[in-house]
Amino acid sequence: MLLLDHLWIILALPLAGAAINGLFGKRWPQSAVNSAAVGSVSLAFLAAAETVREFCNLAPDQIPFVGNYFTWMVAGPFRVNFSLQVDQLTVVMLLTVTFVGMLIHIYSTGYMAHEGGYYRFFSYLNLFMFFMLTLVMAANLIVMFVGWEGVGLCSYLLIGFWFLKKSAADAGKKAFIVTRIGDLGFTVGILLVFAAFQSVDFGAIFKDVSQNPRSETLLTTICILLFTGAIGKSAQLPLYVWLPDAMEGPTPVSALIHAATMVTAGVYMVARMNPLFSRAPVAMLVVAIVGAVTAFYSATIGLVQTDIKKVLAYSTVSQLGYMFLACGVGAYAAGIFHLMTHAFFKGLLFLAAGSVIHAMGGEQDMFKIGGLAKKIPVTYWTMLIATLAIAGIPGFAGFFSKDEILEAAKSGPHANLALWLLGVAGAGLTSFYMFRLVFLTFFGKPRFDEHKVHVHESPKNMTVPLMILAFLSIFGGWFAAPKLIGGIDHFEKFLSPVFTAYAPQAAEAATASAESVASPGMALLSALTGIPVIVAVLGLLLAWWLYIKSPDTPKRMAQSLRGLYLLLLNKYYVDEIYAALIVRPLLWISTNVLWHVVDEGAIDGVVNGTARVARESGSQLRELQSGNERSYATWIVIGAVGFTVLLLVLLGGMR
Amino acid sequence: MSAIPISWYLVLSAVLFGLGVVAFVFKRNVITIFMSIELMLNAVNLAFVAFARARGALDGLVFVFFVIVVAAAEAAVGLAIVIMLAQHRESLNVERVNLLKL
Numbered sequence: 001m002l003l004l005d006h007l008w009i010i011l012a013l014p015l016a017g018a019a020i021n022g023l024f025g026k027r028w029p030q031s032a033v034n035s036a037a038v039g040s041v042s043l044a045f046l047a048a049a050e051t052v053r054e055f056c057n058l059a060p061d062q063i064p065f066v067g068n069y070f071t072w073m074v075a076g077p078f079r080v081n082f083s084l085q086v087d088q089l090t091v092v093m094l095l096t097v098t099f100v101g102m103l104i105h106i107y108s109t110g111y112m113a114h115e116g117g118y119y120r121f122f123s124y125l126n127l128f129m130f131f132m133l134t135l136v137m138a139a140n141l142i143v144m145f146v147g148w149e150g151v152g153l154c155s156y157l158l159i160g161f162w163f164l165k166k167s168a169a170d171a172g173k174k175a176f177i178v179t180r181i182g183d184l185g186f187t188v189g190i191l192l193v194f195a196a197f198q199s200v201d202f203g204a205i206f207k208d209v210s211q212n213p214r215s216e217t218l219l220t221t222i223c224i225l226l227f228t229g230a231i232g233k234s235a236q237l238p239l240y241v242w243l244p245d246a247m248e249g250p251t252p253v254s255a256l257i258h259a260a261t262m263v264t265a266g267v268y269m270v271a272r273m274n275p276l277f278s279r280a281p282v283a284m285l286v287v288a289i290v291g292a293v294t295a296f297y298s299a300t301i302g303l304v305q306t307d308i309k310k311v312l313a314y315s316t317v318s319q320l321g322y323m324f325l326a327c328g329v330g331a332y333a334a335g336i337f338h339l340m341t342h343a344f345f346k347g348l349l350f351l352a353a354g355s356v357i358h359a360m361g362g363e364q365d366m367f368k369i370g371g372l373a374k375k376i377p378v379t380y381w382t383m384l385i386a387t388l389a390i391a392g393i394p395g396f397a398g399f400f401s402k403d404e405i406l407e408a409a410k411s412g413p414h415a416n417l418a419l420w421l422l423g424v425a426g427a428g429l430t431s432f433y434m435f436r437l438v439f440l441t442f443f444g445k446p447r448f449d450e451h452k453v454h455v456h457e458s459p460k461n462m463t464v465p466l467m468i469l470a471f472l473s474i475f476g477g478w479f480a481a482p483k484l485i486g487g488i489d490h491f492e493k494f495l496s497p498v499f500t501a502y503a504p505q506a507a508e509a510a511t512a513s514a515e516s517v518a519s520p521g522m523a524l525l526s527a528l529t530g531i532p533v534i535v536a537v538l539g540l541l542l543a544w545w546l547y548i549k550s551p552d553t554p555k556r557m558a559q560s561l562r563g564l565y566l567l568l569l570n571k572y573y574v575d576e577i578y579a580a581l582i583v584r585p586l587l588w589i590s591t592n593v594l595w596h597v598v599d600e601g602a603i604d605g606v607v608n609g610t611a612r613v614a615r616e617s618g619s620q621l622r623e624l625q626s627g628n629e630r631s632y633a634t635w636i637v638i639g640a641v642g643f644t645v646l647l648l649v650l651l652g653g654m655r
Numbered sequence: 656m657s658a659i660p661i662s663w664y665l666v667l668s669a670v671l672f673g674l675g676v677v678a679f680v681f682k683r684n685v686i687t688i689f690m691s692i693e694l695m696l697n698a699v700n701l702a703f704v705a706f707a708r709a710r711g712a713l714d715g716l717v718f719v720f721f722v723i724v725v726a727a728a729e730a731a732v733g734l735a736i737v738i739m740l741a742q743h744r745e746s747l748n749v750e751r752v753n754l755l756k757l
Contacts, residue, residue: 630679
């Protein structure tokens, strides 16, 4: 039996895990909940791996491999099948999601061991895996949308996991509502795709668009609407505000959903829809600009944050910006590459941060930690590796992917120097704030009461996932390494069928010509000494100088640049601006117009009015029923006379 | 023998019925009300008989017999009630029989 013929098994496993834990987990001991949750996800990973093995044996003309399971809905020409597909892009996502997901499940068994609602947490986490896999395996936009909304739901449930805490419940609602704003655009985009192509199947749409050219305005509109959904889901400007707040959730959730997988769904979607985006240059430019500006903008906020998870949150927003920048300049493969390496190193960063928080007994303020390197060596070393990776230090995973993105922004087919500059500046800032985090957390003298806080290394089930991810943070990017010495980028080559099969002719030619530059030695040299690397090292040195060499300088700088410092510390006051411009007017209208006028006046008025009419007329008519037979007799007589007269009139009229 | 026209019977019947109705509505003495009911019944009987004779059919007469039987039964039950009423209330005024009213 080929597993490829039963793709639904990969989805069914985590769904079954979620159902089992959700229904029975409450009465079970933690070990039973663990085996259901981790077991189902591990099996899903094995199934995915087996699927990929079988996929590699397929002939090129069988790709993408589509599995049709049942007709979901039919309405006239609108027909949606529940169908899943596997192609190279899906393979990358599938392995990344299931593998990182599995590690984070294992980590959670340690991190959440002392929390209430243990079974509930794992039930949600498994449900998330189900929806995320639905999203990446979908063969049409509607099934993809199911996954898209499902991960949003799980994100909401898990951010508000500690729902008794008001800030957590609020953050969950914020995440849900803000992403919904983007989803409105996404929904309209899907409808427009159907209106334009009479289908929602990826295969049919891409074939159609490559054979029958559509007006560029139409394609641009569709792409921008779809991208709106990505902006919400992947936390880009101007809808990124929910992601930093989402850090209210448990740390493994931040790692899995708000760093490694769900937030990258937008990038995946844009890459998946590449045949449309490639034909809409304006939309591509929008994507690139939003990505580059977000990458730089949120990196600046990350510079001054004091909460260890908030720094990582802004860093995630920034890295997602890089992925969109890649897609926007046509380097989809580089974007997906960065998506994958980011899943490794950012997942690791969050898990390591969780390990720090665990060790500190819940402290998240970096200025109240310090000097942990000796005390929790595994966490320290893994986090250092992840930091080197995200900063883009040569040899680590992030270097290869980020370098490819910036390379494409500088000299690719849609190169744009301004965006490249933003990207490079962002890379410097990234390096700075990440090393600031490491130096503040692990170096210097402890800034906490060592007698009160019992610092301890995390248990094995937390440290082993850290080590595996650290390994991947180093070597996960080496697929692209041969390119530097004149070879080929294996990752890009693997993905190329997805991004070239339906690409417009001109773009294809451009990619081909871009590939045939640079001699081997020069490429290696220029990559190692390239501007992004120099900037990253400068960021590292600056962080070292400011937070280790002369730790008083940052305070003085904050004093002398007080305005700028406060602006950054308050995140450009964006939350306040949104509150003033949108939230409060909306609340005012809701309260004073919709609630007190429309609801209480009109709707309640109609309901209560109906009741009052019935009551009033009843109390009037009650008077007739006096219990006095003679009055009844009177009414009978009046009625009889009335009917007789009526009858006579009618009969008289007929005659 | 010149026959009396049917309309005369009907007019008499209607007049008797009307008197019965008026008496029923305005009188308070329970015996009088009882008598007014009998008056209405017999007014109707008169109409039935008149029609039966005019049309030469028997069904009207059959109705009349039924009405007389029912009226007799009713009188038996009704007068029993009247006697009990008189014993308990020492009055025949229907206005004062109002225990079941709200």
